Amino acid sequence: SHTIWEYNDEVQFLANRGYGVLSVNYRGSTGYGRKFQQAGYGEYGEKVQDDIIDAAKWAIAEGIADKKAMAVMGASFGGYSAARIMTRNPGFFKVAIVEHAVLDLPYQMKNNPFSWGLDKGNFTKYFGDIKDAEIQEKLRNQSPITHVENLQGPLLLIAGKRDRIVGFEQTEEFVRAAKVAGKEIKVHYFEHAGHGLQRWQDKVRRARLIEDFLAKHLGGRSGNWDYIELAAEYLD
DSSP: OOOOSSOOHHHHHHHHTTOOOOOOOOTTOSSSOHHHHHTTTTOTTTHHHHHHHHHHHHHHHTTSSOTTSOEEEEETHHHHHHHHHHHHSTTSSSEEEEESOOOOHHHHHHHOTTTTSOOHHHHHHHHOOTTSHHHHHHHHHTOGGGGGGGOOSOEEEEEETTOSSSOTHHHHHHHHHHHHTTOOEEEEEETTOBSBOOSHHHHHHHHHHHHHHHHHHHOOOOOOOOHHHHHTTTOO
16 A cells, blocks of 8 residues: 555644644555565565654654654554554654554464455565564564563554454553553553444544644644533444
8 A cells, every 4th residue: 555645634633733744655565666565575674664764854854843752653554663663763753653553473473464455475575484483583573562671752552342453462462561661651442443443433532542642742732622522422
């Protein structure tokens, strides 16, 4: 997949709250030719994150971003990348929002290896032969949960209790390990959600979680409270 220049309600939401948004088409993304996509093979936990960091450095150099007040945010593989950066490059981003994320690659490969919609051929190109001992060690080493003690800065984690693609158990284990390590973690589980949110009540709650979290740590605007949140308890 890839990001294109079009209306995006989430980008508009964040901009409305006072944040500049940079959406990065890192190596491995579609839409930029075969060579660009192939550059992402095997780089899910290294050069992909380097691309995101390089883009942020560009924004800093251009005077667009404040290096002391940056967040990294993503869902699914994007959530993995956000958590990977926070544990691999601690301190570069001040905070992170991690949603429906793979946080333990060996666990994911054992329980639902084709969850990212890749056929077996493309899966092997991106991740390698997961039966190989060296690949298994690489997966373990590039898992955010393996390096949770490196975390610097607060994390907001969001997961759906009905997620059949990336089980919320990974989030539970990550939160448990982070708290043992004394890290600042906020987590919210949506009882009726899968790999993403469908109910409007959940979407309202998610928006509030994100804006309050960012306002607390980066200083943007929060809408505080709205009557729609009260109605969410009674309407379906």
